[in-house]
Amino acid sequence: MRSLTLDALCWLYVLCTVIICAALHVQYYWVILAVIVPVLALQWTLSRPKKLILPAYALVTGSSSGIGLDLAECFAKNGYHVILHGRNEDRLKEAQLRLSELYQVSVHYIAQDLADPMGAREIYEKAKEIAGNVPLSVLVNNAGLGSGGSLYNQSMESITCQIHTNMTALTILTRLCLPDMILRKHGKILNIASVAGFLPGPYASVYFSSKAFVVSLSQALTFEVEHLGVDVSCVCPGPVHTRFASQSGMESASLFNKLPIQSSADCAHQAYDALMRGKRLTGSDLLSHICVLVVRMLPPSWRLVVASLINT
Ligand SMILES: NC(=O)c1ccc[n+]([C@@H]2O[C@H](COP(=O)([O-])OP(=O)(O)OC[C@H]3O[C@@H](n4cnc5c(N)ncnc54)[C@H](OP(=O)(O)O)[C@@H]3O)[C@@H](O)[C@H]2O)c1
DSSP states (O other): OOHEEEEEEEHHHHHHHHHHHHTTTHHHHHHHHHHHHHHHHHHHTTSOOOOSSSSSSEEEOOOHHHHHHHHHHHHHHHTTTEEEEOOHHHHHHHHHHHHHSSSSEEEEEEEOOSSSTHHHHHHHHHHHHHHTOOEEEEEOOOOOOOOSSSSSOOOOOHHHHHIIIIIIIHHHHHHHHHHHHHHOEEEEEEEEEOOOSSSSTTSSSSHHHHOOOOOHHHHHHHHGGGGGTTEEEEEOSSSSSSSSHHHTTTTHHHHTTTTEHHHHHHHHHHHHHHTTOSSEEESSSSHHHHHHHHHHHHHHHHHHHHHHHHHH
16 A cells, blocks of 8 residues: 555655755765665555455446446456446446456446436445455446536536536445445545546536546545555546547537547556556546646636636
């Protein structure tokens, strides 16, 4: 487990070494060596992929298509039993067949609408029943949807569906899965947020706010449960080639036309890797890393202008 304490110790070590070397008038290249080598060695050790004890189940929400389906494949490929989830039963059945034929693992699916207030609880109960005695060690909160346009033009149904799916269900499902993970002292939670989580987004305001919620919740949760053996990773992709753009009515937005678009398989692979390496908050490619960096440096009024431009 990568802990916040280790990071703090790392910085303390760097500070003490610099102070001691300065006091002893040590040559600067020895100082660099004394700081860089141990810190790099520690970072390398901490960032090596850490696997959970298999057999274990991974529950991937929103895995009937797109990033979720590719993530489910990453888990199956690496020996996890997989529980797929989505609303479209035909696509779920097809994915179940394909993954169980390709990889020698159990693949099940749960068809459930997360906009239903009881949806998350029902998924959890069905997943526990499927897993039986095998631990449900990984939860991937990937299901999500957006809607483009001004808030006053969006239907009540669309707004509540986004809020329930992107925030309420994600929180409830996480809350339900945590006690067992804490009891076993191991578990992994992967939340798929978005670069949208770092700025307010005119013309997709509910979606952008919901992703800001996911980023904030994930960071706070990491602090609460990391020392209890549960790793929480939050991955923030930029534009990805999936059904999302058409589903959200944002096909013509600059976001999906003027920026490079990552493939869903690559995004899933990066997210899987981030989870296994215990990265807490990360982008899914170079573009998303740059976007987050730039957006964080912009004054608030500029962020609004940038977001309004990419959303139209
Ligand atoms: N594509 C992008 O550019 C992009 C960028 C950043 C972040 N993301 C995030 O990535 C995640 C996956 O999206 P995607 O791009 O892979 O889009 P996608 O292909 O449309 O997949 C969305 C998945 O979520 C499921 N889902 C949506 N609403 C649901 C609901 N109410 N109840 C149950 N399942 C629901 C869908 O299931 P059904 O189709 O079976 O209903 C589908 O499996 C989302 O959280 C999205 O916000 C996407």
